[in-house]
Amino acid sequence: MDTKIKNKYKNFICQIINNDFNKNKSLSFCTRFPPEPNGHLHIGHAKSICLNFELAHLYEGQCNLRFDDTNPLKEKIKYINSIKYDINWMGYKWHGNVRYSSEYFSELYEYAKELIKRGLAYVDQLTKEQIRQYRGTLNTPGKNSPYRNRTIKENMQLFKKMKNGEFSEGEACLRAKIDMKSSFIIMRDPVLYRIIFADHHQTQNKWCIYPMYDFAHCLSDSIEGITHSLCTLEFQDNKSLYNWILKHTSVKHHPKQYEFSRLNLEFSILSKRKIKKLIDKKIIEGWDDPRIPTLSGLRRKGYTPSSIKKFCQKIGVTKQNNLIEFSMLEHCIRKELNETAIRTMAILEPIKIFLYNLNENHEEKFTVPNHPNYPKMGTHKIIFTNTLYIERSDFKEKYDNKYKRLKLGEKIRLRYAYIIKAEKIEKDQYNNIINIICYCDLKTLGKKPKNNKNPSVIHWISEKNTLAVEFRLYNPLFNIKNPDQEKNFLSYINSDSLIKKYGFIEKIIGEKIQQKIHDNNLKLFFQFERIGYFCIDYRNSKKDYLVFNRTVSLRDTWNIKKLK
Template identity: 75%
Template sequence: MNNKKKKYKNNFISQIINNDFDEDQNLSLHTRFPPEPNGYLHIGHAKSICLNFELAKLYNGKCNLRFDDTNPLKENIKYINAIQEDIKWLGYKWNNNVHYSSDYFPKLYKYAKELIKKGLAYVDQLTKEQIREYRGSLKKPGKNSPYRDRTIQDNIKLFQKMKKGEFSEGEVCLRAKIDMQSSFMVMRDPVIYRIIFSEHHQTKNKWCIYPMYDFTHCLSDSIEGITHSLCTLEFQDNKSLYNWILKNTSVKKYPKQYEFSRLNLEFCVLSKRKLSILIKKKFVNGWNDPRIPTLSGLKRKGYTPASIKNFCENIGITKQNNLIEFSMLEYCIRKDLNKIAIRTMAVLEPIKIYLYNLDDNYEEKFIVPNHPSIPELGTHEIIFTKIIYIDRVDFQEKYNKKYKRLKLGGEVRLRYAYVIKAEKIEKDKYNNIVKIICFCDLNTLGKKTKNNKNPAVIHWISVNNTFPAEFRLYNHLFNIKNPEREKNFLSYINPKSLIIKNGFIEKTVIKIKNIFFQFERIGYFCIDEIDSIKDKLVFNRTVGLRELWNSKK
């Protein structure tokens, strides 16, 4: 690397790296993204992914993808595959092959034995409840296990018996011997190995003892030659254990751990445990439900890799925990979709308009742009006929001075077409309006009305140009800004988080090779490629048209 300092959004971590390069001109930056394969990635993981991969790119370094797979009870190969797909979707490529902590199980076992031989680890026979009790609390110091002073020879034999499966689950465990009086709870003789009789997705049934995350993570970093181990603030206290394990084993490389604030997003929960609860209790339809902030859900909702990466860059990297406005994420996707979304018309709640002064077989065609300012996106054809659909919300029977759309006796302009005037309505036996009878002024194409007015513009679709569609209107899943901190977070579920409408899109749209659309006056939508069928398309609303992030206006 040259002497010119580089910065990723001028955050404190890039400043640390710059200083490290000043001290060691031969330094080669090596980061990693180490997910546990026990769920899908969410927007919080995206912050870490972008940071690690972008820093590696910026400093001409490397970034590993390593699955910290030390608990076969919660892990699944489907999560491994989904995580890889999400990282690729974001546009990142990891260094060489995928790494697994389980690749290092033989080495980790040797390091554990090394601690035992140094008198720094022992096999304990306390139960989980007893270990918790002996550990004490933030105000009360812990006390030593009665098994803490076993001889090294006894501990070696017992650990080997653990490896051979001669104990039952929970009967014994291996603990580091550090300090039961430590002010850091994590340093009070933490468990570093436990017994689990369950098939592992990588090692199958080769092992029945599994290292704990804190023991595994630092050693895996060292084995892979990671220079900068970046993690969120909840692991700040764990740094003491991270460094203790490295110091007391015969590792050759010493990674440095740095912590940054995790992402907290309005109206969302980002805990995998809570997301799992939402899925199990069927409040949402799986890990890719557009109402939850998993990358799969955001992708299905219509978010793009560019919008997520821009969001992560905008929020920055700090040590301060704060709640990010959801409108900031929406700003990023609007900005991206504004450049790529095809403009068309759609009617979500159709109501018929009869233009009584047109012939039954009247038909006129207009060529309209797919984007108002990007000619390269092309054009498409719309059809104008005697009978058209408009959205029910665009008509009001009773006079209201503030209502600027179609009303009895009032005029509106049909987008790309003529001015019409509502003169009469027809209702069914339930008093629902089923037909609006209007006059169409054929002298107003591209012109003002006779009284020189510019009436409001509404969207429409000819009955001869319709294709059935389902529109899924997604709203916040929770009614409060910070459900993450609520113990009974499920009681704040928004019952209107999904509203489904059945209407029409322009038939010509189905020939356009694009999945992103701006339905004029309604919002940005994308085709749901999972649930759409040949005879009916499903559209997910990505975001409305209104800009809410005031600080970016």
């Protein structure tokens, strides 16, 4: 093991692996990422993906992708495809072919029979509710099932009947015979196999008995030669069962399980079961809704693989559970987009400006940079005429001394253009301002005014250079920091989690996007000046109707907190 690697990586898992390499110089490092294909991956999975694949790269080993497909009632091919897509999108490649726990069903069945023959497993016929009652609680020991002392011969016959489909669902199950008084509830004769009559996406109708996660997981790790099995802290107690199964079967390879803290993110739900509930109740659009931190949702919102990796790197790997600030995730994408996003102007809530001292035919074209700090990103042209749009919030009829934008009798500079002065307003029958009449000082292009004091700057778009679009502004889906802890989490939905605005972008920019809208590999990110970072919503955009999702605002609250 390279000394530089030992010194560079200080988290406790790396220290464990380094010690293992010191003890065994010929160690061949092997880990895995084992998702259940019952939904899309989320930011918590991203932490595990980065950890496992980066460790495999660091220690010149391998990382397998294995689908934990032991429950055909919840798993679907579409989820398998989405998970593979997400891993590739993150920039990782698994070792060899995709693996499935179902590939090992025949071997797992034989290992289950081994336990029966050793008197360490029995077929139980208590109901699911009775098993729960017999198991006891943290404060009271469990009690033995009346079926616990069946003979080995009887258990072998009954297990075969289970396999042959001679019992109905819930009528029988295979349990390990361990200790019903154990302080670890997981060790109180856990269920190893249950009966499910359902079509499986890989094995079809070959099996009607399916191993439980705890039984399949450790044995699959052993079969694949996994050296370090990494999982989150909620599986800490499961380690006892993991090791018990390996010890009492004839497997030759014994992997080691290590636990790290799971990722908990502010204002977010990471439970796939709860996300599905949000979808079923039509609170969100689907697994790729930008308001939830699935990888597909973050991708649609405009997050990049590199920003997610950076976030995972920042939060680190520890054994301490904590709630991560959402602003930290936003900081990572904001910092990246500040370097890479094209600058352009957009108006989300338009109000019209009329420059009365310019005639109708007045038109100028200004060349402006796509990024102020990177000339290599090129330029584009904007059009200046006598009729413009500005943000409605950039003008106030009534204001206090702190208001520094456009107001009657005062001057403001238009970004890249002239200084204008508001002199009059026009209203509709409902007393809404529909037009601001202004004077344009044509001597101020690129020059300071006579008093040598530069006024504030606002953005704008010429009426002649507008393309009507939809903007979607995303806010936290929940109005409490930790909705995952709430039993009735649906009662904390933020009614303003999605706000739609209908305004304009620069037509010159919009037409270029429209030409390439069907290119799925095209990723365009924009900073709409003074507003925020946006990307094209490929799900809802059409060639004649563009929709932009706000990725993140301009203000970096997390970094400001850190500096304080």
